Amino acid sequence: MAPPPAARVLFVTGPGGAGTSTVAAATASSAARAGERPVLLLAPPRAAAPPFPATSPLEPGLHHSRVDPAGRFRAGALAAQRLAAPALDALGAVPFDGEELTELPGAHAAALLSALRAAAAGPWGLVVADLPPVTEAVRLLALPAQLRRYLRRLLPAERLAARALRPLLGRLAGVPLPDEGLFAAADRLDAALAGLQELIEGPAAAVRLVLDPAPGPAAEARAARAGLALHGVALESVVANRLLPATSPDPWLAALAERQREALAAFAEAAGLAGEAVHRVPHLGREPAHPAEPDVPPPGTWPAPRPAPPPEPGEAGLLVWRLPLPGAVREDLELIRRGGELLVRVGPFRRMLPLPAALRRCAVAGAAFEPGEDGAHRARLAVRFAPDPARWP
Incomplete structure (x- = not known):
């Protein structure tokens, strides 16, 4: 069993265009003002830079880290190439240079999970992770458990017995056995995935769901709420972002504000949320210029994990x-x-x-x-x- 992480982790995600990066930065900023030691983990590719102008100062004590999937992929591919150098030389293969390597599909997810594990084990009290849009984010959080299941099917627990008998069976003709290096690599991978799964599904992690209230995004967020529960990931709160004032003298804006309230009420009822679990953030009429501008509270009471009850x-x-x-x-x-x-x-x-x-x-x-x-x-x-x-x- 992997040791528990040193930091709490708050995953921030929502439907595309809901202002997730802004809310993530505002959450980390408010946590810094509340005396926590937060780090803001920015997800690629949409968060290549902080969601505020480069000249905008961050709160004292607030740090941010950018995930670099391309660099991580190159480093991992070159390391694997060095380990396989004898076999590649025997085959006459021409090795790759780092400059010609471009990341493959899935490299972003691997880089983000690796950065998350490193940040959670670091000196921070709180990791605020700005995740991709919500459907992709739920699948990302479910990935370690899914990969562990695949690994157990391909190399089940009985492989330990096979390892013990390998010297004997290896002398018997016609009994193919995997190389010892495969078992060792599988063990290392399973340990790394177990640590990530414990981090995501354990008591130190939760999700803050950002919602720009409208029927379409609200339906996507509702489905994601069910997906989080299915995969055992706790929900800390919902941020209803960019709410229009209900007292606008403009009839069109007043009607739009009413539709926002209706969509938010329907979502909260379907998701089983109490009123205190929904933070309402008014529309500024412009893009925020500083992480402290959106009135977003720091993480509140950390919800306990909800494992499936017994029959x-x-x-x-x-x-x-x-x-x-x-x-x-x-x-x-x-x-x-x-x-x-x-x-x-x-x-x-x-x-x-x-x-x-x-x-x-x-x-x-x-x-x-x-x-x-x-x-x-x-x-x-x-x-x-x-x-x-x-x-x-």
Whole structure:
């Protein structure tokens, strides 16, 4: 188990164009004024520079770091090339120069996760990470757990036994075994991914969701809220950005302000948010000139992680597994049982959930979506399981 990070981590994301970079910088600035030691981690490529003029001074004690995916990719590719030099020489390969290497798809995600891990282990009390747009951000936060699952399928835990028997089996003709270096590399990769997964899903991390209230972005943010819950990532608060005044004498602006309020109210109800979890930021009528200008509070009470609850006894001897999915709607849900796992899809997000031990000996008997109306509870998916007599003593 990786040691817990030294810093709290606040991921800031939202639909494209919602002002996420501005809110991330304002959040880090307000945290610095509140006495924390924050660092602002800027995501590529849209945040190649801080979201304020270069001449704008940052708050005392506020630092920022830019992620460099191109540089990290070149460094990693050249290091791998040096390690494989004997084999490449034997094949007559011509090695690459650093100047001719350009990053491949996925390099941005790898660079951002690497920078996040380094920042969380650094001297900061708070890491404010400006993430890509919200759908991409949820997939980014889910990536370490997904890669660990793939790694376990390709090189399962039984590989340890194979490593112990490798000297003996290697002398038997026709028994191909992976090279020892593959096992060592897999172990290092799994340890790194485990640390990232613990950081993202653990008690030190949460998401601040930025919303420019309008029907389209609000629907995207609602689906992302469900995706965060599906992947076990806590939500710290929502920032409703660029709100227009309700008392504008201009009828067009007044009507637009009313649509903003309606979209925000519908989102808060669907996402199961209390009023104190929504920060309202008025429209300045121009672009902010300094991180302190948007009135954004520092991170508040850190929400506790919400792991999937254990199965509950249901009617007719069934077991019910209720999965909290605030923000989900019935039409976005899909459920498939595959062996000891449950594939759950919520809109554009999918996750393979390992079943609790008791449910692995059961068959799926049905499922129901509980929307959580009238404030009774947040939306959740209730999956019913019937014990399989052949698998129970």
